[in-house]
Each structure stands twice: as structure tokens, then as C-alpha cells.
Amino acid sequence: MEAGTIVGLLADPARLRVVAALALGAGTIEEVAEASGLSLKDVALAARRLARAGLVHRDGHTLALHTERFAEAARTAAAQAPPPPRMSADPAEDAVLQTFVRDGRLVSIPAQHSKRLVVLAHLVHVFEPGVRYPEREVNALLAAWHPDVAALRRYLVDEGFLTRQAGVYWRSGGYVEV
Structure with a gap:
């Protein structure tokens, strides 16, 4: 089963509540109804659809969630996902940046x-060479990357990536690149 199919099935609130109740230990239609707050009819309809898709095993009033299907779908989706784009030509730097x-x-x-030097060298590219930035603009550019703009600003100055004089960077x- 594909991850997209599972997501589609769980997009329905009733089916999602049924799966949640089963994952939390409910084992019968009555227990699922009680745990989920759904009517017996709604649980039965959702369970039937989930059983047809192979996510739930239904035997009379007993229900069991096939949790292994979620893991299988996740592994398949991960294997089919394209690799993340490289952020550096250097494999060691790219590994740090990917982290x-x-x-x-x-x-x-x-x-x-x-590792901080690798990240700062990547981050400094948001600043154009030859352009002077007031502190407010530096903060705005860094806030797009991380909420602790003061630490980033300090590290960039301390490591020589930015220079500061009279509140201008x-x-x-x-x-x-030239």
C-alpha cells in the first residue's frame, strides 16, 4: 500500500478516529465507538472501508489494525523519495549542512x-558583498534562518564573516563567486 493511499484514507475524520482508537488498544466495534465518540454505524462504515484497503482486519465485531502496513508504506515512500539537493560540493560540508x-x-x-563554521559560511551568502546593512536588516535576514538572530549575528562577526561598525554590518x- 502506498503512503498516499494511507493519507487519503486517514483524511476522513471518522476513519482517522477509528485508526486512532485501534492504535490505542480498542479491539471491538463497541470499544472503538466508545473511545472515538463515533456511533456504531459510523465505526462499522469506517472499519469496512479500512478493511477493504487492508489497514484493518475485521472478524465480526473484532477489529485489528495492521500497523506493519504503515511502516511498509513509510519505507517505500522513503526509498522512492529523491535525495535532498546538495548544499555544498564538499561531501563533508554537505553532510553538516544536511544535518x-x-x-x-x-x-x-x-x-x-x-560545524558552526560550515553553517556560518553557508549562511553568510544571504549578505551581498559590498552592501552595508543596518542592524535591523541583518536581523530580518537572519530571522528567516533561525529565531536567535543575536547569536547568529555575534558568531558571524566573531568568525570574521561580517564586520560591524557603528551599528552597520x-x-x-x-x-x-566571481
Whole structure:
């Protein structure tokens, strides 16, 4: 069964409640109705649809969730997913960036200095060389990456990626394409 099919089945609130009740230990139509707050008729209809799709085993009033189908679908979907785009040509740097950057956001600031340098070198590219930025604009650009803009700003200055003078910042480090 495909992950998309499972998601489609669970998009229905009644079927989702039935699956949740079964996952939490309900084993009969009556127990599912009690746990889910649904009527016996609604549970029976949802259970019939889930059984036809192979997610639920139904034997009279007894129901059992085929939890292994969820794991199988997840493994299949993961195997079919395209690899994430590379963020660096260097495999070691790319591994660090894949760990700390998700969907264009920094999930956490690396504690290890060498990893933090890789992330900062990637992050500094939001600043154009030769452009001067007031602190408010630096904060806005960094907030798109991570909520702790003060820490990022401090690290970028301390590591020489940005220079600060009189509340104005400019890019002073990092690789620049020419």
C-alpha cells in the first residue's frame, strides 16, 4: 500500500478516529465507538472501508489494525523519495549542512566550532558583498534562518564573516563567486 493511499484514507475524520482508537488498544466495534465518540454505524462504515484497503482486519465485531502496513508504506515512500539537493560540493560540508539546515531554515546552531563554521559560511551568502546593512536588516535576514538572530549575528562577526561598525554590518568573509 502506498503512503498516499494511507493519507487519503486517514483524511476522513471518522476513519482517522477509528485508526486512532485501534492504535490505542480498542479491539471491538463497541470499544472503538466508545473511545472515538463515533456511533456504531459510523465505526462499522469506517472499519469496512479500512478493511477493504487492508489497514484493518475485521472478524465480526473484532477489529485489528495492521500497523506493519504503515511502516511498509513509510519505507517505500522513503526509498522512492529523491535525495535532498546538495548544499555544498564538499561531501563533508554537505553532510553538516544536511544535518543543520531543513527547508531553508537552521534547525539548530551547531555547538561544535568546526560545524558552526560550515553553517556560518553557508549562511553568510544571504549578505551581498559590498552592501552595508543596518542592524535591523541583518536581523530580518537572519530571522528567516533561525529565531536567535543575536547569536547568529555575534558568531558571524566573531568568525570574521561580517564586520560591524557603528551599528552597520557588511560582509567581510566567506567564499564569493566571481
